[in-house]
Amino acid sequence: MSDSIKANIRQWTKQNAEFTDGAARRHWNDADIHWGVFHIPESEIGSLPDVDGLDVVELGCGTAYFSARLARLGARPVGVDPTPAQLATARRMQQETGIEFLLVEAPGEAVPLPDASFDLALSEYGASLWADPAKWIPEASRLLRSGGRLVFLTNSVLVYLCAPEVGVVTEQLQRPQFGMYRIKWPEGDGIEYHLAHGDWIKLLRANGFEIEALHELRPSADAVDPGYYDFVTVEWARKWPAEEIWVARKR
Amino acid sequence: MTSPEPIAANIAAWTKRNAEYTDPSAARAWASTEVRWGKFGGPEAELDVLGDVSGLDVVELGCGTAFMSARLARLGARVVGVDPTPAQLETARRMQRETGIEFPLVEAPGEAVPLPDASFDLAISEHGAAAWADPHRWLPEAHRLLRPGGRLAFLHTSPLAYCCFPAVGQVTEQLQRSYFDLHRVSWPGDDGVEYQLGHGEWIALLCETGFAIERLIELQAPESAVTHAYYSDVPAEWARRWPDEEIWVAWKA
Numbered sequence: 411m412s413d414s415i416k417a418n419i420r421q422w423t424k425q426n427a428e429f430t431d432g433a434a435r436r437h438w439n440d441a442d443i444h445w446g447v448f449h450i451p452e453s454e455i456g457s458l459p460d461v462d463g464l465d466v467v468e469l470g471c472g473t474a475y476f477s478a479r480l481a482r483l484g485a486r487p488v489g490v491d492p493t494p495a496q497l498a499t500a501r502r503m504q505q506e507t508g509i510e511f512l513l514v515e516a517p518g519e520a521v522p523l524p525d526a527s528f529d530l531a532l533s534e535y536g537a538s539l540w541a542d543p544a545k546w547i548p549e550a551s552r553l554l555r556s557g558g559r560l561v562f563l564t565n566s567v568l569v570y571l572c573a574p575e576v577g578v579v580t581e582q583l584q585r586p587q588f589g590m591y592r593i594k595w596p597e598g599d600g601i602e603y604h605l606a607h608g609d610w611i612k613l614l615r616a617n618g619f620e621i622e623a624l625h626e627l628r629p630s631a632d633a634v635d636p637g638y639y640d641f642v643t644v645e646w647a648r649k650w651p652a653e654e655i656w657v658a659r660k661r
Numbered sequence: 662m663t664s665p666e667p668i669a670a671n672i673a674a675w676t677k678r679n680a681e682y683t684d685p686s687a688a689r690a691w692a693s694t695e696v697r698w699g700k701f702g703g704p705e706a707e708l709d710v711l712g713d714v715s716g717l718d719v720v721e722l723g724c725g726t727a728f729m730s731a732r733l734a735r736l737g738a739r740v741v742g743v744d745p746t747p748a749q750l751e752t753a754r755r756m757q758r759e760t761g762i763e764f765p766l767v768e769a770p771g772e773a774v775p776l777p778d779a780s781f782d783l784a785i786s787e788h789g790a791a792a793w794a795d796p797h798r799w800l801p802e803a804h805r806l807l808r809p810g811g812r813l814a815f816l817h818t819s820p821l822a823y824c825c826f827p828a829v830g831q832v833t834e835q836l837q838r839s840y841f842d843l844h845r846v847s848w849p850g851d852d853g854v855e856y857q858l859g860h861g862e863w864i865a866l867l868c869e870t871g872f873a874i875e876r877l878i879e880l881q882a883p884e885s886a887v888t889h890a891y892y893s894d895v896p897a898e899w900a901r902r903w904p905d906e907e908i909w910v911a912w913k914a
Contacts, residue, residue: 568821571903572836581836583825586902588881607860608877608907621874624861628841649839650824654861 414592414601415492415517418540421600422472422493429638430473431499437475438503441482445534445563446653447636448629448644455625457561457655461485464529467553469518469546470536474500478509480532488528491536492517518546521553528553531560538562539602542592543613551617554660560619566626566651569642570604579642579652610656619658626651667845667854668745668770671793674853675725675746682891683726684752690728691756694735698787698816699906700889701882701897708878710814710908714738717782720806722771722799722815723789727753731762733785741781744789745770771799774806781806784813791815792855796863800870807913813872814910819879822895822905823857832895832905863909872911879904 422430430437443452452458462484468477471489473496480487488511491497497513504510516522518537531550550560571587572579575596587606594601605613611621628651633644642652675683683690696705705711715737721730724742726749734740741764744750750766757763769775771790784803791799803813823843825832829850843857858866864874882900889895895905 568824568836568840571821583834583836583903587821587879587904588902606879606904608879608904611874611877615875621864622868624864626840626859626861649841650836651840651859651861 411517412519412542414542415519417594417599417601418517419493421598422540423495424599426473426493426495426499430496433638434473434475434499434503435506437473438478438507438509440475441479443476443479443483445655446627447639447642448627448633448647448653450627450629455627455655457623457625457657458532459530459559461530465527466530466532467521467523467528467550468536469521469531469533469550470538470540471500471513472496472536473503474511474513475503476532476534477511478503478507481509481511485530486511488512488514488523490514490516490518490521490523517541518549520545521549523553525552526555529555529558531558533562533564535563538564539604540600541603543603543605543610547613547617547619551619551660556660558660559622560614560658560660561655563653563655565602565604565641566654567604567606568650569652572650573641578640579646581646614656614658618661620661621656622659623655623657625655625657627653627655667795668772670852670854671770672746674851675793676748679726679746679748679752683749686891687726687728687752687756688759690726691731691760691762693728694732696729696732696736698908699880700892700895701880701886701900701906703880708908710876710878710910711783711785711812714783718780719783719785720774720776720781720803721789722774722784722786722803723791723793724753724766725749725789726756727764727766728756729785729787730764731756731760734762734764738783740764741767741776743767743769743771743774743776770794771802773798774802776806778805779808782808782811784811786815786817788817789815791817792857793853794856796856796858796866800866800872804870804872804913809913812875812910812912814908816880816906816908818855818857819904819907820857820859821903825903826894831893832899834899867909867911871914873914874909874911876908876910878908878910880906880908 771794
């Protein structure tokens with residue numbers, strides 16, 4: 411297992427104890443599909459196909475609330491995550507709610523599931539931020555059937571460029587765009603991966619995907635500042651995209 | 662602020678810039694045979710944006726003094742240069758006579774090109790229509806002009822650079838304007854109207870128009886780059902760290 415996978419398991423074991431375990435019941439009970447720290451409704455974005463009857467794999471599912479929401483809509487999800495503590499929380503929530511689906515302990519970089527077995531591969535701040543894109547994008551491609559879709563949410567390039575070492579995103583370019591790929595912030599153990607848009611397009615196409623959409627998220631004027639994930643304010647995110655969703659289709 | 666009709670405003674802006682820079686520099690631009698991209702001269706030989714153009718029908722939308730078309734003509738392309746600014750086309754015609762490299766020049770904006778459907782293999786724009794024409798109108802025109810499978814390649818200033826330009830002066834390291842509201846940008850003391858979209862909006866518009874996305878090349882100035890003498894609003898140092906220009910490549914699906 412690579413150092414970054416180990417570091418991210420450490421990081422998310424800690425964050426699960428701090429936040430995602432405690433928030434799991436609320437997240438599982440919320441049936442609406444929405445995206446990102448400003449909870450922008452999927453109905454406003456339209457990034458997902460009709461998931462009823464689809465085989466869905468969520469790469470980096472954490473406590474698997476997103477998979478649970480898709481299961482309620484008729485999808486057959488499989489949740490994949492490398493962090494045992496988050497999967498334990500997910501299993502507890504499955505028992506509590508009766509919404510059961512397969513959970514697999516694995517990083518996005520190496521998923522022990524068969525080729526061409528899914529219609530939709532999804533990552534909501536999972537593999538999309540915490541797995542090495544040079545490895546998880548080929549895995550997503552392998553897992554999808556021809557015509558299947560990949561949808562993932564991650565931080566925007568502008569957040570990467572304007573985030574200070576510690577604290578809330580600024581209006582100043584803090585680091586170069588050229589050379590961006592992997593970053594470890596001073597706070598926390600985790601390793602994040604951030605690609606420029608041109609590099610995402612290149613990587614996706616090299617792995618058999620056609621680009622369908624890039625949704626650069628803008629919260630509504632009445633949105634509220636995020637709670638736990640407080641890297642950005644509404645005021646900033648109204649002017650510059652803080653989060654983005656890529657949609658690609660496997661050829 | 663009054664908003665003059667953008668096509669007329671851009672003709673006025675480029676008539677002035679032609680007198681100031683593009684006319685006096687036309688002989689040099691036409692003499693250079695190498696295809697390069699952007700103000701820091703990213704070499705086509707490395708970027709491989711266009712591939713082999715020999716034998717292709719090429720339309721350049723917003724050709725200015727048509728030096729890019731001339732370079733492609735030298736490589737065996739059958740080019741047509743399209744530009745709305747009579748003064749720049751006059752310069753282009755003078756250079757055609759001087760060099761003997763002749764190809765049709767059409768006076769028209771990228772928004773409405775009087776050329777037949779499905780008659781080109783490649784549509785290009787190098788800070789032409791890609792910066793100065795309304796993308797909701799010129800992209801459909803490019804699509805109409807291309808044959809199925811034909812390619813579109815265009816260069817313009819990056820949305821990041823637009824976000825970091827102050828009202829007057831050189832690009833900064835500070836976010837100066839909203840990314841979500843670029844669309845039409847005008848500068849104090851300049852009549853021109855520039856168009857820019859966010860990357861997600863470009864992808865949406867290209868796909869809606871019937872293009873498939875091939876590449877987005879975010880250009881980096883090389884170590885040896887020096888700040889451009891005329892287009893001096895982006896110091897080479899900035900462009901070594903952040904993309905100040907970018908090339909979209911798409912094909913007619």
